[in-house]
Amino acid sequence: MNKYVINFPQEIVENPILSETILETGVLLNILRAKVDYNEGTIVVSIMGDEETQKKVVDLLRKKGVVVNKLKKSIVNEEEKCVSCGACIAVCPAGAISFTKDKDIVVEKEKCHRCGVCVEACPRRSLSIQQFE
Amino acid sequence: MKTIEEINEKIRRGEAVVVRADEMPDIYEENPKKAAVDVDIVTTGTFGMMCSSGAFLNFGHSDPPIKMNRVWLNDVEAYAGIAAVDAYIGATQLSEEKGFEYGGGHVIEDLVSGKEVYLRAEAYGTDCYPRKKAETSITLKDVNQAMLFNPRNAYQRYNAATNSSDTILRTYMGTLLSNKRNVNFAGTGEINPLSNDPEYRTIGFGTRIFLAGAQGYVTGEGTQHNPKTGFGNISVKGNLKEMSEEYLKGATVPGYGTSLFVGLGVPIPILDEDMARRTAVRNRDIHVRILDYGVQRRDRPLVKEVTYEELFSGKVDLGGKTVRSSPLSSMKISVKIMKELAGWIEDKKFFLTAPLEPLPKDTVVKVMKPRRDVPFVEDVMTKKVITAQSTDALSKVSELIISHGIDQIPVVDREGRLEGIVTAWDLTKALATNKKKLQDIMTKKVITSRKGEYIDAVARRLGKHQINSTPIVDSEGLLIGIVTSSDVNKYLERR
Numbered sequence: 001m002n003k004y005v006i007n008f009p010q011e012i013v014e015n016p017i018l019s020e021t022i023l024e025t026g027v028l029l030n031i032l033r034a035k036v037d038y039n040e041g042t043i044v045v046s047i048m049g050d051e052e053t054q055k056k057v058v059d060l061l062r063k064k065g066v067v068v069n070k071l072k073k074s075i076v077n078e079e080e081k082c083v084s085c086g087a088c089i090a091v092c093p094a095g096a097i098s099f100t101k102d103k104d105i106v107v108e109k110e111k112c113h114r115c116g117v118c119v120e121a122c123p124r125r126s127l128s129i130q131q132f133e
Numbered sequence: 134m135k136t137i138e139e140i141n142e143k144i145r146r147g148e149a150v151v152v153r154a155d156e157m158p159d160i161y162e163e164n165p166k167k168a169a170v171d172v173d174i175v176t177t178g179t180f181g182m183m184c185s186s187g188a189f190l191n192f193g194h195s196d197p198p199i200k201m202n203r204v205w206l207n208d209v210e211a212y213a214g215i216a217a218v219d220a221y222i223g224a225t226q227l228s229e230e231k232g233f234e235y236g237g238g239h240v241i242e243d244l245v246s247g248k249e250v251y252l253r254a255e256a257y258g259t260d261c262y263p264r265k266k267a268e269t270s271i272t273l274k275d276v277n278q279a280m281l282f283n284p285r286n287a288y289q290r291y292n293a294a295t296n297s298s299d300t301i302l303r304t305y306m307g308t309l310l311s312n313k314r315n316v317n318f319a320g321t322g323e324i325n326p327l328s329n330d331p332e333y334r335t336i337g338f339g340t341r342i343f344l345a346g347a348q349g350y351v352t353g354e355g356t357q358h359n360p361k362t363g364f365g366n367i368s369v370k371g372n373l374k375e376m377s378e379e380y381l382k383g384a385t386v387p388g389y390g391t392s393l394f395v396g397l398g399v400p401i402p403i404l405d406e407d408m409a410r411r412t413a414v415r416n417r418d419i420h421v422r423i424l425d426y427g428v429q430r431r432d433r434p435l436v437k438e439v440t441y442e443e444l445f446s447g448k449v450d451l452g453g454k455t456v457r458s459s460p461l462s463s464m465k466i467s468v469k470i471m472k473e474l475a476g477w478i479e480d481k482k483f484f485l486t487a488p489l490e491p492l493p494k495d496t497v498v499k500v501m502k503p504r505r506d507v508p509f510v511e512d513v514m515t516k517k518v519i520t521a522q523s524t525d526a527l528s529k530v531s532e533l534i535i536s537h538g539i540d541q542i543p544v545v546d547r548e549g550r551l552e553g554i555v556t557a558w559d560l561t562k563a564l565a566t567n568k569k570k571l572q573d574i575m576t577k578k579v580i581t582s583r584k585g586e587y588i589d590a591v592a593r594r595l596g597k598h599q600i601n602s603t604p605i606v607d608s609e610g611l612l613i614g615i616v617t618s619s620d621v622n623k624y625l626e627r628r
């Protein structure tokens with residue numbers, strides 16, 4: 001299972017694309033978030049099944065004229081909240097967090113495997129795992 | 134030799150030489166005598182979570198008036214057992230609704246940032262104060278006085294923490310991974326205020342300081358001030374209305390509670406060569422003991438003694454293993470405090486005061502002795518443990534469980550080292566799933582305990598992991614006993 005964000009252009013916003021896709025592929029989609037108005041729509045779905053099944057669904061959706069992108073998760077530090085205390089550094093199993101020369105905090109997103117240990121350990125609640133397009 | 138008055142005169146003339154505590158060691162090393170003459174003031178700083186912090190607030194009188202006997206600010210109770218509309222909001226008091234995520238420290242941060250805070254008060258009503266309930270929103274501007282008064286701040290030194298136990302611990306020293314996989318440490322080392330004047334020659338009652346962006350004062354020794362072991366600290370006071378949100382930040386210590394990050398800086402006058410030498414202290418000169426928080430006792434065992442230099446390097450060697458170390462205080466903001474304080478002095482906005490009374494150097498810290506002593510694991514554990522070996526037949530193990538009327542059996546190797554634990558439930562499940570080997574059905578990650586631990590710590594562990602017993606092992610991993618929840622309950626009932 002993976003999460004995807006689907007963008008509908010104006011022309012087809014009224015077509016029942018999702019239902020059609022479910023019927024045609026027999027693969028279940030879960031709608032997690034939707035924002036649709038007369039002009040355009042953005043829907044976040046999770047597509048069940050393995051990579052191959054997911055690809056089938058994505059290909060079909062694209063054929064129907066919508067833009068589909070996989071959602072990526074990433075660790076984010078809200079700098080206004082962070083006090084650069086360092087409580088998140090040594091607990092990170094990936095060694096993804098460190099100080100800069102000026103004692104600011106940097107999180108290397110590529111190294112992070114999103115275990116969430118730092119999120120829990122941060123006294124300022126400034127770290128979170130967020131999803132991106 | 135210089136006096137504080139002479140230094141203040143230099144400040145007035147704009148001639149005072151101010152350096153930061155991290156710059157002083159090199160200046161001193163180059164020429165100690167010259168450093169003592171040239172440098173007038175060394176600024177120090179710290180920014181860390183200081184639980185013993187809070188603020189006295191006076192809300193003003195309503196009509197009809199109320200004598201509050203309980204009061205909440207954003208759902209966090211403040212102590213109202215003083216005059217009618219006075220209260221003390223403490224940093225560690227938790228929100229009744231949000232728990233660990235919001236507490237007194239956050240209320241103080243919100244006040245200082247100018248936010249509205251919701252006040253709710255209750256009273257029993259008197260002839261002179263008839264009102265029984267009050268609800269309103271307040272801001273820092275609305276209250277009459279707001280005094281930050283912290284009974285214990287800025288310890289001279291700290292211990293560092295690691296955790297030898299097999300479960301992750303959430304402590305006031307931050308998150309401690311199992312099996313000594315990280316080290317957390319507090320304090321700012323060579324720039325820490327009291328480390329730069331360890332004999333308390335210039336710090337005491339009446340010393341003017343930088344307190345959270347305002348000019349505050351030392352009000353004497355702090356609680357648990359322990360000068361003989363080098364654990365001195367100060368109590369401080371300042372006007373919350375003049376402070377800056379940058380230096381007062383609410384904190385959530387996971388699994389522990391809430392606190393308040395406090396920014397504090399002390400100017401150290403360089404009166405003579407002795408003070409120059411004191412302020413030239415380096416991270417490598419300050420020793421820190423790493424203690425084992427895996428042992429839940431007041432006196433925690435020493436794991437290793439290191440220096441701040443090692444701790445700040447981010448890596449510490451613990452028994453041949455390189456372990457990452459993290460600070461819990463912000464060096465970035467501490468350095469900023471030293472600079473800001475130096476700037477105030479250079480701008481002739483801040484003058485030094487000589488302490489009216491020095492910090493005491495001979496107080497000792499007493500401990501609390503609860504009426505009934507809490508027993509240790511070794512007092513309640515069963516020493517003769519029924520054990521099995523991983524090669525034993527399941528039928529034999531089942532028989533042991535039935536004949537001894539027990540629920541679980543620790544599995545040991547030939548030397549008696551703990552390998553796992555198997556419960557009656559595991560055996561039933563094995564029957565259903567047709568598993569034959571003890572090795573395949575036993576739990577290998579066993580929650581163990583040590584004999585020197587308090588029974589309360591074990592009770593907490595059993596509850597946390599929802600297990601019925603915990604094998605007791607020694608430092609070699611040899612099984613030496615077992616404590617079951619009924620052993621624990623027997624003791625708890627007696628209490």
Ligand code: SF4
Nearest residue numbers: 082083085086088122
């Ligand atoms: S623990 Fe939180 S506040 Fe502290 S440095 Fe890390 S992200 Fe910043």
Ligand code: SF4
Nearest residue numbers: 092112113115116118
């Ligand atoms: S989520 Fe885990 S891996 Fe990622 S930065 Fe935080 S602690 Fe490190």
